[in-house]
Every structure is written in structure tokens, then in C-alpha cells.
Amino acid sequence: MNIKASRKRFKPLPYILIFPTAVFVALFTAWPVILSIYQSFFLQRMNIARFREPTFIGWGNYIDLFSDPYFIQVIKNTLLYIIGTVPISIVLGFLFALLVNRKVRGIGFFRLAVFHPMVLPMVSAATIWLFLFTPDYGLFNAALRFLGYSGPENWTGNPSLALLSVVIVAVWKNSGYYMVFYLAGLQNLPSDVYEAAALDGANGWQTLWKITFPLLRRTTIFITIVAFIDSFRTVDHIFVLTSGGPSRASTVLLFDLWLERFEYQDIGISAAITVVFVIVLLAFTVTNFITSERKEV
Amino acid sequence: MKKKMLYKIFAVLLVLGLLLGACAPAPAAEPVQDEPAPVEEAAPAEETEAEVEEEAEEATMEPVTFQVFYPVAVDAPIAAILNGYIEDFQAEYPYITVEPVFSGGYADVQTAIQTTIDGGGEPPALGVMLATALYDLINADYIAPLDGYIAAMEDGDAFEADFLPAFLANSYYDDQLWSIPFQRSAVVMYYNADMFADAGLELPTSWQSWAEAAQALTVQDGDSINYGLHFSSDWPYWLFQPLAIGAGQNILEDDCTVVFDDPAVIEAVQFYIDLSAVYGAMPAGVQASWATDPPDLASGATAMITHSSGSLAGLLDQADFELGVMPYPGKEEGTYASVPGGGNFYIMKGAAQEKQDAAWKFVEFISRPEYVADYSINTGYIAHRFSAYDTDAMLAYVAEVPQALDTRDALQYAGAELATQNLGQVRGIFHDYIQRAINGEMSAADAMAAAQVEADAALADFCP
Numbered sequence: 193m194n195i196k197a198s199r200k201r202f203k204p205l206p207y208i209l210i211f212p213t214a215v216f217v218a219l220f221t222a223w224p225v226i227l228s229i230y231q232s233f234f235l236q237r238m239n240i241a242r243f244r245e246p247t248f249i250g251w252g253n254y255i256d257l258f259s260d261p262y263f264i265q266v267i268k269n270t271l272l273y274i275i276g277t278v279p280i281s282i283v284l285g286f287l288f289a290l291l292v293n294r295k296v297r298g299i300g301f302f303r304l305a306v307f308h309p310m311v312l313p314m315v316s317a318a319t320i321w322l323f324l325f326t327p328d329y330g331l332f333n334a335a336l337r338f339l340g341y342s343g344p345e346n347w348t349g350n351p352s353l354a355l356l357s358v359v360i361v362a363v364w365k366n367s368g369y370y371m372v373f374y375l376a377g378l379q380n381l382p383s384d385v386y387e388a389a390a391l392d393g394a395n396g397w398q399t400l401w402k403i404t405f406p407l408l409r410r411t412t413i414f415i416t417i418v419a420f421i422d423s424f425r426t427v428d429h430i431f432v433l434t435s436g437g438p439s440r441a442s443t444v445l446l447f448d449l450w451l452e453r454f455e456y457q458d459i460g461i462s463a464a465i466t467v468v469f470v471i472v473l474l475a476f477t478v479t480n481f482i483t484s485e486r487k488e489v
Numbered sequence: 490m491k492k493k494m495l496y497k498i499f500a501v502l503l504v505l506g507l508l509l510g511a512c513a514p515a516p517a518a519e520p521v522q523d524e525p526a527p528v529e530e531a532a533p534a535e536e537t538e539a540e541v542e543e544e545a546e547e548a549t550m551e552p553v554t555f556q557v558f559y560p561v562a563v564d565a566p567i568a569a570i571l572n573g574y575i576e577d578f579q580a581e582y583p584y585i586t587v588e589p590v591f592s593g594g595y596a597d598v599q600t601a602i603q604t605t606i607d608g609g610g611e612p613p614a615l616g617v618m619l620a621t622a623l624y625d626l627i628n629a630d631y632i633a634p635l636d637g638y639i640a641a642m643e644d645g646d647a648f649e650a651d652f653l654p655a656f657l658a659n660s661y662y663d664d665q666l667w668s669i670p671f672q673r674s675a676v677v678m679y680y681n682a683d684m685f686a687d688a689g690l691e692l693p694t695s696w697q698s699w700a701e702a703a704q705a706l707t708v709q710d711g712d713s714i715n716y717g718l719h720f721s722s723d724w725p726y727w728l729f730q731p732l733a734i735g736a737g738q739n740i741l742e743d744d745c746t747v748v749f750d751d752p753a754v755i756e757a758v759q760f761y762i763d764l765s766a767v768y769g770a771m772p773a774g775v776q777a778s779w780a781t782d783p784p785d786l787a788s789g790a791t792a793m794i795t796h797s798s799g800s801l802a803g804l805l806d807q808a809d810f811e812l813g814v815m816p817y818p819g820k821e822e823g824t825y826a827s828v829p830g831g832g833n834f835y836i837m838k839g840a841a842q843e844k845q846d847a848a849w850k851f852v853e854f855i856s857r858p859e860y861v862a863d864y865s866i867n868t869g870y871i872a873h874r875f876s877a878y879d880t881d882a883m884l885a886y887v888a889e890v891p892q893a894l895d896t897r898d899a900l901q902y903a904g905a906e907l908a909t910q911n912l913g914q915v916r917g918i919f920h921d922y923i924q925r926a927i928n929g930e931m932s933a934a935d936a937m938a939a940a941q942v943e944a945d946a947a948l949a950d951f952c953p
Contacts, residue, residue: 238603238607238625238628238629239624239625239628239629239910239911239951240628240911240950240951241628241630243950244628244629244630319780322777322778322780322781323781325777326778326781326785327772327776328713328714328715328716328772328790329713329715329790334712334713337712344774345772346772346773346774346775346776348723348775348777349722349723349772349774349775349776349777349928350774350775350928351924351925351928351930432780433777434723434777435723435724435777437723437775437777437920437921437924438723438774438775438924438925438927438928439920439921439922439924439925439928439930440921451913451917454596454599454600454603454913455596455913455914455917456911456913456914456917457603457625457629457913
């Protein structure tokens with residue numbers, strides 16, 4: 193009886209400890225999301241006097257969005273951008289980690305070389321790439337020509353290459369960052385497993401595929417989430433390289449959100465885009481964790 | 490179990506947190522702290538008009554502090570320059586304190602002011618925003634008209650008439666004055682005069698001779714080509730407008746009427762395409778080269794660029810050849826064209842009246858010829874008042890840098906900059922279609938016709 197009673201006694205300490213975080217999350221995370229959901233059901237445009245006060249229009253904003261070919265194109269661009277950046281930069285990060293995880297003299301230099309793009313602010317990185325991409329004297333084209341490339345060279349101005357050029361910059365910038373996580377993971381792997389594998393006569397490929405990769409699964413999950421979210425929220429280089437063009441060929445979801453809210457001053461539509469955003473990211477993260485936790489058992 | 494749960498919660502929070510970061514491209518400006526300011530007297534308009542006797546009042550004026558949000562859009566130490574002017578101003582008006590707030594680019598200033606007002610805060614009394622933002626700012630009810638202040642001045646009409654008319658064009662709406670020019674520029678064509686001389690070429694006087702000169706100055710340099718002309722089109726409307734004006738038809742008539750599908754405008758689009766397709770004087774397609782063009786000209790990688798007059802100071806610094814500045818040649822022989830750009834002062838309606846009044850005093854102060862001249866000399870912006878050109882400092886400067894007069898003179902050929910209702914969307918439509926034409930996805934005529942239809946629809950809600 194005594195024990196039960198003491199268990200039920202209210203302990204305020206945990207609540208006090210969590211209080212600041214809870215307030216912070218409620219204020220800066222939950223509240224804006226709730227507000228966006230609310231606003232997404234209203235017609236409100238700041239630059240038209242008679243639409244400045246919000247009017248309830250139900251699903252109107254969502255219907256407008258998904259019947260607008262531009263928005264469909266933006267969704268397509270976003271998907272292509274994610275497919276282009278996430279897997280490639282993770283695979284590259286993994287390969288770089290394997291390459292620089294050796295005891296060779298001067299390896300620090302190579303680690304630094306792969307990692308340094310991450311230290312640059314995105315805007316500086318994009319500005320450097322502006323010069324690399326120039327059609328007449330750009331180094332990027334010169335390098336490609338050296339490798340036998342003879343295709344179009346106007347990377348940022350060509351509608352079928354503009355999205356690819358922002359993908360290239362993102363991959364260049366991010367893979368070094370992911371490499372660091374993989375490198376940390378690799379260096380924490382237990383050596384006895386490798387010894388056992390060597391005794392059993394496993395070749396390099398088997399060791400990599402059956403031991404290293406599975407052991408790094410947690411790292412991979414973490415990097416996937418970071419990479420996925422990052423691919424949604426990085427637009428700085430798009431501002432610098434293409435301004436979302438030509439003809440919106442490189443406009444992704446967040447860039448479009450900025451356009452609608454601050455260029456077109458359309459609060460309802462931008463709230464609806466925010467809601468789409470939240471749903472996609474939440475769905476991704478929750479799925480990712482549910483599936484990964486299940487395998488753990 | 491608990492640990493797993495925690496992980497999940499953490500993950501969800503992580504996503505939401507990152508997302509929040511993503512959803513706020515510009516940090517919301519902090520609501521302006523209320524100064525220990527005088528009790529609001531709700532100063533009525535008549536009181537501001539009684540400013541004539543201000544000298545007598547000044548000694549007893551209550552202290553007032555106001556903020557000015559300003560952008561840095563050119564390669565010049567704007568913050569240091571502005572702080573110097575503010576010190577001078579405060580020495581003359583000891584009861585006024587000016588707090589300058591550097592806020593990024595033009596878009597960031599507008600975003601910061603918007604978020605402050607939308608969030609229920611008090612906006613800064615003064616902001617420097619694009620001259621073309623006028624209609625959006627009026628529609629959103631952010632800015633206050635300035636006619637009352639002009640009327641209260643002893644020489645108000647003369648004050649207004651002293652501004653170069655091309656720069657005042659985007660300040661009027663509904664017969665009221667809403668903004669005062671501050672850092673203004675124009676589209677010009679810069680050229681490497683040495684290359685022209687070496688090739689024995691005359692300066693272009695028409696589209697024809699312009700294109701031929703660009704063609705003649707295009708040289709193969711080993712594996713790469715040095716094109717004769719760099720003409721960026723990643724944010725095309727501004728640099729394109731002088732082409733349309735040079736063909737005889739600007740792309741807008743008023744805030745409710747755009748003219749995209751006129752034959753002259755289509756011809757201008759076609760000329761841009763032909764510079765590459767027919768003359769081979771430019772790379773093909775949309776050129777995302779706004780940022781790389783000035784260094785390219787300075788390093789000799791090209792002979793001509795189209796750019797903002799605001800790049801003059803930086804180019805003069807870097808170029809080791811004789812740099813020339815001129816308006817675009819027009820289509821017909823002997824015609825020229827340009828278009829103004831840049832930012833104006835706006836006074837925010839939401840600021841306390843005494844702050845607005847203090848802000849106007851600052852605008853008046855900084856519009857004095859000696860400050861206009863000084864700002865122009867130090868930044869490369871065009872001095873926007875006639876009287877500034879009579880100051881000793883300016884006379885000495887143009888004796889040394891005659892190009893500064895060329896940028897001003899380009900303005901006599903200028904049409905109005907694209908400023909319409911619903912500007913963001915209308916401009917976006919124009920950009921979409923002109924880029925389709927430039928990239929060969931549509932013909933110039935089809936693209937401009939489609940742009941006209943969409944732009945008319947985008948304006949319909951605004952222009953009943």
C-alpha cells in the first residue's frame with residue numbers, strides 16, 4: 193500500500209524540467225503549424241485591398257494549388273531534386289568515408305578537401321559555381337569537354353539543365369558533410385567482427401556488404417533523414433544560380449512558398465503550401481522511424 | 490520501449506523544428522520596442538502642417554527615436570556612409586535619434602517590414618524599398634502619402650521639381666506623392682573603349698550596328714569563345730525593357746495595363762534571340778550571368794555588358810582600360826533607350842506620428858544637394874537631384890569621372906520601369922514567357938501573346 197501511494201504522488205520535477213522546452217516547442221513549432229492550417233482555409237491577399245481581410249473559402253486554396261499546372265511542375269521539380277540529391281550525396285558520402293578511413297600519410301588533407309564545401313555558406317558556394325558554370329570560359333565545362341562531353345554548356349540557363357545544375361551544387365556541398373557521419377560511424381565499428389570475418393575467409397566485398405553496411409544502418413537512417421529534410425529546406429543556391437528559372441524549371445517547393453508569400457503576398461496559398469510541406473515531412477519521418485524501429489527487434 | 494518512444498518524439502520534433510526554420514526565409518523582425526516616448530498626442534495633420542514655425546519649437550521638442558530599414562544592394566560601404574549622414578543629422582536635430590537597421594537586400598527589407606506589421610508590431614518609421622514596390626505597399630496600407638509634408642515646406646514645389654523626373658515617375662499614385670528617390674540607378678551598356686579602338690569600330694548607334702560590333706568583337710580564344718556582348722536574362726525584365734523601349738513600345742502603360750504582345754515588343758525579344766542565333770555574338774539561351782558580367786568585362790573576357798549604372802564604381806576600380814558608358818542603342822539609327830531602377834524612401838503609416846514627422850525631417854536632410862552628391866560619388870548611384878550636379882564636390886568628381894554624367898544622361902532616353910498592381914505575379918509571368926522564347930521553347934510572338942493573356946488575368950482582380 194505504502195509503495196503504491198508513493199508511486200502515485202505527484203512529482204513536479206520532470207514537468208518543471210520539460211517546461212521550457214514544451215513552451216518553446218508550442219510557441220515556435222506547434223502554434224505556427226496550427227496557424228498555417230487555419231489560414232490555409234481562407235482567401236487572404238495582402239496586396240489587394242478588398243482581400244486583405246481573410247474570407248473563409250474551405251478547400252479553395254488546395255483546389256487552386258492542385259489544379260495549377262505550375263504547382264504540379266513545382267512538385268515534380270521538388271521530387272526530381274530530392275531524387276537527384278539525397279541518394280547520390282549519401283552514396284558519395286559513404287564512398288568518401290571508405291576512401292579516407294585509412295591510415296595513409298596526408299589523409300587529413302583529403303578529408304579536408306571533401307569536407308570543406310560544407311563549411312562554406314551556401315550563397316558563397318553558389319557564387320563560386322556561377323563562375324564554374326559560365327558557358328564560355330567556365331571550368332566545369334572545360335573539365336567536361338576534357339572528358340569528351342559535347343552537349344549543351346549553358347547549365348543554369350537551359351530549361352533541361354537548370355535543375356540539374358542546382359542538384360550538382362547541392363551534392364557537391366553535402367556529400368562531404370555526410371562523409372563525416374559515416375567516418376565517425378566507421379571508426380566506432382568493433383574490430384572483433386572484422387577479425388572473425390577475416391578468419392571465416394570473407395572477401396572485401398562481402399565484408400563491406402554483409403558487415404560494414406548493416407552495422408552502419410543507424411548512421412544511414414540518420415543521414416537519410418537529415419538529407420531528406422535538407423533537400424526541402426535549402427534554396428539559397430537557387431536564388432543565386434537560377435532564380436528558380438528559366439521559366440520556373442528550377443523552382444522547388446520552398447522557393448515557390450517564398451514567391452507566393454512575399455512576392456505575390458498570397459497568405460492563403462502560402463499557408464496551404466506550408467501544410468503540404470508539413471504533411472510530407474511528417475509522413476516521411478514517422479514512416480522512417482516506424483520501419484527502422486521494427487527491424488531493430 | 491521508452492527509449493524508442495523518446496526517439497520517435499525526438500524525430501518528430503526535429504522535423505517540425507527544421508521545418509519551422511525552413512518556413513521562415515527571413516527572420517521576423519522584432520517588434521519595435523516602444524521608446525520611453527512622449528505620451529501619444531495623436532498629432533493631427535494640422536499640427537504637422539504647422540512645421541513652418543518649427544525653429545521656434547525645436548528647443549522644446551520632446552526627444553524622438555525612429556528606425557530606418559535599408560538594404561545594401563551594391564558593392565559600396567553603404568552602412569558607414571549612412572552612419573556619417575545620421576551623425577550630421579543628429580547634430581542638427583539633437584532631439585531626434587535615428588537607428589539605422591541594415592536588413593539585407595531590397596526583398597529582405599520589405600519582408601522584414603511586412604512581417605513586423607502582419608505580426609502586430611510597430612514598423613520602422615522609414616524604409617528604403619524598390620521604387621516599383623509602390624502599388625503593393627499602398628494596397629497593403631503600409632505607407633503614408635507625403636503631400637502634407639511637401640505642402641508644409643516653404644519651397645515645396647521647388648523641392649519636388651529638383652528631382653530628376655525619371656526617378657520621380659514611380660512615386661505618384663492617385664495624384665499623391667508616396668516616396669522620395671534615394672538610391673537610384675539606370676540600365677546602361679558598358680563597353681571596353683580600347684577594344685573598340687583596336688578593332689577600328691565606331692560606337693553603335695542602332696540595333697544593327699550594335700549587333701555587328703558585338704559580332705566583330707567575338708573572338709575564339711583557344712578552346713573557349715570570348716563573346717562580344719554579355720546580356721544577362723536570369724531576371725530579365727529590367728535589362729530587357731530598354732530593348733522594348735528602343736523598339737518604340739515600353740512593356741507597360743500604367744499600373745493596370747501591360748503591353749507584352751505588341752509587335753515592337755516581340756521584335757525586341759527576337760533581337761535578343763538574334764544576337765546569339767544570327768550574329769553569334771552571345772551564347773545561346775537564357776544567360777544567368779548578372780553576377781559574372783561585370784568581372785568578365787573588367788577582365789577583358791567580353792567587350793560589352795548590359796548592367797546597372799550602380800556597377801560603375803566597381804568597374805572603374807577594376808578595369809585597366811578605358812571604360813565607356815552609354816544607353817542601349819535603339820532599333821532605328823540614332824535612337825537610344827534606358828530604364829531607371831533602384832530604391833526610394835517610404836514613410837510607414839504604422840509608426841507613431843512623431844516618428845513619421847522625424848523621419849520626414851531626415852528625408853529632407855538627406856535630399857540636400859551636398860548629400861545627394863556625396864552619396865552618388867561614394868556609391869555609384871546616380872545623383873537624383875539637378876542641384877546636386879552644381880555642388881563643388883560633384884563638379885570635381887565628374888571632371889575626373891565623366892562616366893558619371895553619361896549614366897545620368899542615359900536617363901533622358903528612359904521609359905518607366907515595370908511597376909504594376911500585383912507586380913510579383915505580373916513580373917513572374919513575363920519572366921516565364923520571355924525565357925521560353927529565349928530558350929527556343931516557344932516563338933517570340935507566341936510567348937508574348939501567352940504572357941499578355943496571363944498577365945491580363947493576373948491584373949483582373951486588381952483593376953476592376
